[in-house]
Amino acid sequence: MTLPQATFLILSATALLSSVMVITRRNVVHSAIWLIVALLSVGGIYLVLQAEFLFAVQIILYVGGIMVLFLFVLLLVNVDVAMRQALFSRQWGVALGTAILLLAELVYGLWRGQAQPAIAAAPASGVSPGNTQAVGMALYQKYMLPVELASLLLLVAMVGAVIMTQKRFE
Amino acid sequence: MQFLFRHPLILSSIKILVVFMALSGVVAYLVYMERKVLAFMQARLGPMRVGPWGLLQPIADGLKLLLKEDIVPARADKAVFLLSPVISLVAAFSVFAAIPYGPGGWTITNPNIGILLILGLSSLGIYGIILGGWASNSHYPLIGSLRSAAQLVSYEVAAGIAVVSVLLIANSLSLVVIVNRQQQMGVWNVFLNPVAFVVYLIAGVAETNRNPFDLPEAESELTGGFHTEYSGFRFSLYFLAEYTNMVLISSLAVVLFLGGWLRPFSSLRWLWPLDYAPVVALVGAGAFVLWLGLQSRVRGERMFFAALAILCAALAGVVGIPLVLSSIQGVFWLTVKVLAVLYAFIWYRATFPRYRFDQLMTVGWRRLIPVALSSLIVTATMLIWTGYRVVPLLAANLLAGILTAWMVSVRGAGNRSRPTREAI
Numbered sequence: 001m002t003l004p005q006a007t008f009l010i011l012s013a014t015a016l017l018s019s020v021m022v023i024t025r026r027n028v029v030h031s032a033i034w035l036i037v038a039l040l041s042v043g044g045i046y047l048v049l050q051a052e053f054l055f056a057v058q059i060i061l062y063v064g065g066i067m068v069l070f071l072f073v074l075l076l077v078n079v080d081v082a083m084r085q086a087l088f089s090r091q092w093g094v095a096l097g098t099a100i101l102l103l104a105e106l107v108y109g110l111w112r113g114q115a116q117p118a119i120a121a122a123p124a125s126g127v128s129p130g131n132t133q134a135v136g137m138a139l140y141q142k143y144m145l146p147v148e149l150a151s152l153l154l155l156v157a158m159v160g161a162v163i164m165t166q167k168r169f170e
Numbered sequence: 171m172q173f174l175f176r177h178p179l180i181l182s183s184i185k186i187l188v189v190f191m192a193l194s195g196v197v198a199y200l201v202y203m204e205r206k207v208l209a210f211m212q213a214r215l216g217p218m219r220v221g222p223w224g225l226l227q228p229i230a231d232g233l234k235l236l237l238k239e240d241i242v243p244a245r246a247d248k249a250v251f252l253l254s255p256v257i258s259l260v261a262a263f264s265v266f267a268a269i270p271y272g273p274g275g276w277t278i279t280n281p282n283i284g285i286l287l288i289l290g291l292s293s294l295g296i297y298g299i300i301l302g303g304w305a306s307n308s309h310y311p312l313i314g315s316l317r318s319a320a321q322l323v324s325y326e327v328a329a330g331i332a333v334v335s336v337l338l339i340a341n342s343l344s345l346v347v348i349v350n351r352q353q354q355m356g357v358w359n360v361f362l363n364p365v366a367f368v369v370y371l372i373a374g375v376a377e378t379n380r381n382p383f384d385l386p387e388a389e390s391e392l393t394g395g396f397h398t399e400y401s402g403f404r405f406s407l408y409f410l411a412e413y414t415n416m417v418l419i420s421s422l423a424v425v426l427f428l429g430g431w432l433r434p435f436s437s438l439r440w441l442w443p444l445d446y447a448p449v450v451a452l453v454g455a456g457a458f459v460l461w462l463g464l465q466s467r468v469r470g471e472r473m474f475f476a477a478l479a480i481l482c483a484a485l486a487g488v489v490g491i492p493l494v495l496s497s498i499q500g501v502f503w504l505t506v507k508v509l510a511v512l513y514a515f516i517w518y519r520a521t522f523p524r525y526r527f528d529q530l531m532t533v534g535w536r537r538l539i540p541v542a543l544s545s546l547i548v549t550a551t552m553l554i555w556t557g558y559r560v561v562p563l564l565a566a567n568l569l570a571g572i573l574t575a576w577m578v579s580v581r582g583a584g585n586r587s588r589p590t591r592e593a594i
Contacts, residue, residue, distance in 0.1 A: 036297065056286035056287055056289075059291070060286065060289055063293070065326075068293075068323055069323065075300065075303075075315065076316075
């Protein structure tokens with residue numbers, strides 16, 4: 001087993017384990033901490049796959065931004081009360097259906113992708129131009145319109161959220 | 171033997187060890203410097219008891235913190251409580267692996283996503299603060315960590331935008347390339363985009379929770395902020411992380427805006443005497459220490475200062491060797507600049523009163539972010555329009571910066587620092 005393979009196995013095992021921990025902890029803050037661990041290991045997997053830009057974005061956006069806001073909200077929750085409430089409620093059927101659907105999708109995807117080649121070879125040592133440029137070119141030249149549309153949608157959502165939190169407006 | 175030193179892992183490990191040790195020492199004496207500078211600004215003497223001029227104070231403080239009892243509150247969430255300071259410290263220290271200390275071999279690593287890596291890793295440090303405050307199961311720490319989280323998330327946006335305008339000029343995310351680019355341009359980035367530098371510096375002060383943005387640990391309101399319940403060794407971890415972050419923000423400011431390891435006016439050949447600054451600085455330090463020793467009446471102190479002076483002279487001699495001089499050139503200038511920025515941080519603490527919390531949010535969202543955004547847009551436009559030319563970039567940035575600052579401060583919509591008529 002090569003070093004990348006071993007790293008990949010360790011990281012994915014960590015990601016899976018911590019994901020299980022996320023949904024089984026009674027304490028919401030502990031769940032959030034395990035979610036951070038899961039996101040970090042997924043970031044590590046990106047790095048093993050030599051997608052260093054994706055890794056950095058994963059850390060900055062998900063771990064450093066979104067999860068901080070999650071925790072910020074969770075700190076305001078009364079954990080003692082939340083811990084007494086039932087963890088798994090009436091949504092068993094829906095959850096099971098969704099899980100089966102997701103599993104089927106995953107299996108289908110894996111089956112279709114079987115023939116694809118594995119990870120590309122490592123570039124020569126030293127600083128390679130990296131895939132940051134590649135991502136930038138793809139986003140802002142090839143897929144310019146979808147990106148702009150998505151950003152406009154996000155802007156509208158943001159403005160809407162701000163307006164909805166205003167107490168009164170004429 | 172050759173093989174051992176060629177191997178990237180071994181060489182990196184040695185470099186990491188050196189940086190770690192040096193950083194710990196720098197942080198310890200940064201606390202001493204802060205106490206001394208603040209004392210002198212307030213017409214006091216500061217620490218004077220432990221060692222001559224209190225020079226051994228950091229060591230005494232460290233020992234005291236190590237020997238104190240490590241208390242875990244009874245109703246605390248124990249695992250998280252114990253883990254949090256470690257998160258803060260690891261995040262603060264690991265970032266220094268990606269900082270370029272000098273040209274060539276003076277960097278530990280040069281990842282091509284350098285600046286993103288640093289931003290990402292340093293943003294992990296906030297978990298130490300949030301989780302530590304929450305796990306203490308106490309009111310003051312919780313309020314402290316809430317404030318801290320809100321503050322960091324707000325100011326990270328402004329700092330990030332300010333950094334992007336540097337990246338536009340350098341055309342790269344690698345910190346080594348950013349410094350090299352400043353050498354090619356002949357000017358430091360601060361002279362291309364002073365607005366971004368000011369925004370970055372203010373946001374940096376806010377991100378390190380320092381005056382005037384030190385609300386997360388405002389003593390008069392929250393006793394100690396998020397680390398109220400921490401004692402002994404764990405408190406010292408937080409303390410160390412905080413000062414390490416200060417060094418990090420100043421190092422980044424120097425690398426991004428102040429030319430990194432470059433000598434001032436590095437493009438002017440006839441200023442070669444500046445290359446001998448390390449020797450002059452050491453000789454000056456030696457002379458100063460000698461003068462201090464001559465003034466002292468205590469025999470032990472006189473001997474201590476004499477020994478220090480001899481050490482300085484010996485170091486000056488070693489540094490004077492041409493080969494050594496040329497190789498430490500970069501590190502010397504980086505250190506000098508970082509110390510200057512750190513001094514400014516301490517200076518702020520002595521100068522500015524603390525913000526109110528709503529003022530802090532106003533400064534972050536309504537003032538800094540618009541100014542940073544305008545600077546980013548103007549930089550991008552000028553780079554396309556006039557190319558990499560110094561004067562148009564500088565002029566346009568200054569103009570846009572002043573205009574935006576005036577708009578957001580004087581005519582800013584919803585300037586709520588004064589109560590409106592409806593509120594009354």
